[in-house]
Amino acid sequence: MGRRAAVLVKISGLLVCFAVAGVVCDASDHSYKRGDHVPLYANKVGPFHNPSETYRYYDLPFCFPGDVKEKLEALGEVLNGDRLIDAPYKLDFLIDLNSKVVCQKKLTKEEVSRFRSVVMKNYYFQMYYDDLPLWGFVGKVEEDGKDPSDSKYFLHRHIHFDIHYNEDHVVEINAKNDINSLVDITEDREIDIEFSYSVKWTETDIPYKKRMDKYSQSSSLSRHLEIHWFSIINSCVTALLLTGFLSTILMRVLRNDFVKYAHDEESVEDQEETGWKYIHGDVFRFPKNKSLLAACIGSGTQLFALAIFIFILALVGVFYPYNRGALFTALVVIYALTSGIAGYTATSFYFQLEGTNWVRNLLLTGCLFCGPLFLTFCFLNTVAIAYNATAALPFGTIVVIALIWTLVTFPLLVLGGIAGKNSKTEFQAPVRTSKFPREIPPLPWYRSTIPQMAMAGFLPFSAIYIELYYIFASVWGHRIYTIYSILFIVFIILLIVTAFITVALTYFQLAAEDHAWWWRSFLCGGSTGLFIYGNCLYYYYARSDMSGFMQTSFFFGYMACICYGFFLMLGTVGFRAALLFVRHIYRSIKCE
Structure with a gap:
């Protein structure tokens, strides 16, 4: 075991180095x-x-030089759909060009049709x-307002590169048609x-x-900052x-409950219990599908x-x-290195719930999120291959990801599971559980699971709705998001609101003498992910x-995969808060 752990530590160190190498600029100065x-x-x-629908530059019939070389890319660049290759333009440092011909080409009818389509x-x-x-x-495109079919289509054949420099460094570049x-x-003719270009250098x-500051200014403009602060x-x-x-109503109700139950104990010992105290013998009864809950x-x-x-x-x-x-x-790297957390948490909690088949629980934990993500990737990668898009991952990249999962993610998951199995922690229940479960009384429809999830997910979603728009515009558009401090504040607020609304709904559920709160608290906490997908x-x-x-x-x-991840994460937050409460x-x- 010690030798295997040492090998895993070395692999983890190499992954960290690889991650750092993937997030910094080229080694040159x-x-x-x-x-x-x-x-x-x-x-x-x-x-x-369509930000995901991208193709290689030379998929279009541009001038194709014979000695082009592809740039070696890191894992993250390939996942981002980048496929860098030598461009036909030579922009030597501080060399101005009025106009230089790249190539002269005769476009066929098919190539003209291709250009017009794009x-x-x-x-x-x-x-x-x-x-x-x-x-x-x-x-x-020059559109005719009266008849769209009369629109005219034009191809840019000349690019002007406007480059700014400071001493011996390139600082800014713009391309103008x-x-x-x-x-x-x-x-079709x-x-x-004649493709050409020109270059102008300006100090x-x-x-x-x-x-790089100019690229983040769009998200830091005063009008955008006002919207972020409003969010x-x-x-x-x-x-x-x-x-x-919670502090004024729920705590007051709880205080009254404590006083009432204490008075009942002093006055009449055999008085019938009501409310959430009535189900004290069932509230810590382990739930059904406890292996799935532990994996979640x-x-x-x-x-x-x-x-x-x-x-x-x-x-x-x-x-x-x-x-x-x-x-x-x-x-990719952090998910691989944190898989031990999933193994330890799931297995230790599973044993607290008196589970026995910990191997199956561990496999379920490893596949719970990766499984749907893998199936989704297989389908979407097939679609990208059919479109010949750059979003299709090369075989080598798929092999690298598979090796990371095989050599790092899965072994760390197993080590975490073994550590959780050997932790020997017991479930801390402040009251004893009765041998036979009480029957849950019939409740109105709005106290069932679906309406409770709708109420639980709406408030956290409303707290992050405005910020979600900017996230979507950045991930699925061309905006740049750099205000991570504001995003982190919103994330903390999301966690707080999720925890509090789950605690409140759990109290109301117990007060109605419904002791099946385990899965309900998880589902209510994670329901915000469903609202995000609806958005x-x-x-x-x-x-x-x-x-x-x-x-x-x-x-x-x-x-769907991202929202599913939010469902699991926020469901865990809601369950932990409800368990503490x-x-x-x-x-x-x-x-008694």
Whole structure:
């Protein structure tokens, strides 16, 4: 066991080093002399409103140089859909060019039709110059307001690169299309075209260290900050109202219950108990499907740890704008390294519930989140392969991920499970459980599981709704989100509101003499994930311009996995809060 643990520690260290390597810039110092070659890579092209539907740059019939080389990319860059390859433009340091021909090409009818199709879909291209991103559109459409069929389509054949430098560093680059160099591609006909470009270097006083600041300014504009702060105020008001409700009403009710039960004990010993005290012999009766519940708690705890580590990296500045693939690399590596948390939590809790088949519980824990994610990935990767999109992962990347799961995730899960099995912790129940369960009295419909989940999920969702829009616009659009401090505050408020609303509903459930609170508290806590997925429908159809089978599949498929992760994580938070509350109130009374 010691040798195996040592090997796992070494592998974990290598993964951490790999993660760090994936989230920093190239090893060079990015300093150049006049005339030095500065790398320019063409990345991808795709419809502007479909961020997941991207293709290789040379999938379009641009000029294709014969000696192109693909850039070796890190794991996160491949997961992000980046496929960098040498661009046909040479932008040497401090060398201006008025106009230089890249190539002269005769477009066939099929190629003209291809270009017209992508111009109709508003295709853009993305490149990287010295690790700085730049964009441009493939062409433009001149619409006829009276008759859309009379619209004209034009292809940009000339790109002007406006580059700013400070001493020996590249600080900023912009790509502009020359409106005077358009080629009419409205009709299917052969066209002789000459692709060209020009370069203009301009000195600036912006320091090299701040060259990425311009990409985060959009999320830091005063009008956006006002909306973000309004979101925080809205969330704080929601949290304060809920906590105020608990402190003034729920605690007062509990105090009255404690006084009443104490008075009943002193006055009449054989007086019939009512309310939540009446079910003290059943409230800690272990639930059905306890192996599944333990697996849910283990997976939710791991996802909570994953979220905390991601926030730590974000707050220290790792995820700066266009640090390609940093987030995806961190997600893969941290999820692998935290699998031991899931194994330990699930197995130790399973043994507290007097479970016996801990191996099955451990396998269930390992597959509970990874299983649906893997099936979703298989389907979406197949769709991406059918579209020949860059979102389709190469076989080598799939092998790397499989090796990470096999050599790191699963062994750490097993080690965590063994540690949880050997922890020998017992379930701390303040009262004894009776031999035979009491029958739950008939309750009104609004006290059933579904209405309770709806009430439990609405308040936490309302606390994060405004911030969700910016997250969606960043993940499924072209906005940049960098205000991680505000996002972290909203996340903390989400946890607080989820915990408090679950505690309140648990009290009302026990007061109605319904002792089946275990699964109910987990479902109520996790119901916010269902509201988030419902918001996906609204965002897709009302707030975005996404379209097409591939983009729709990617949006709803991966958002289903994300919302499922939120369901497990927040369900765990709600269950833990309810468990602490139930233990506290039954510890505070005297039960025979």
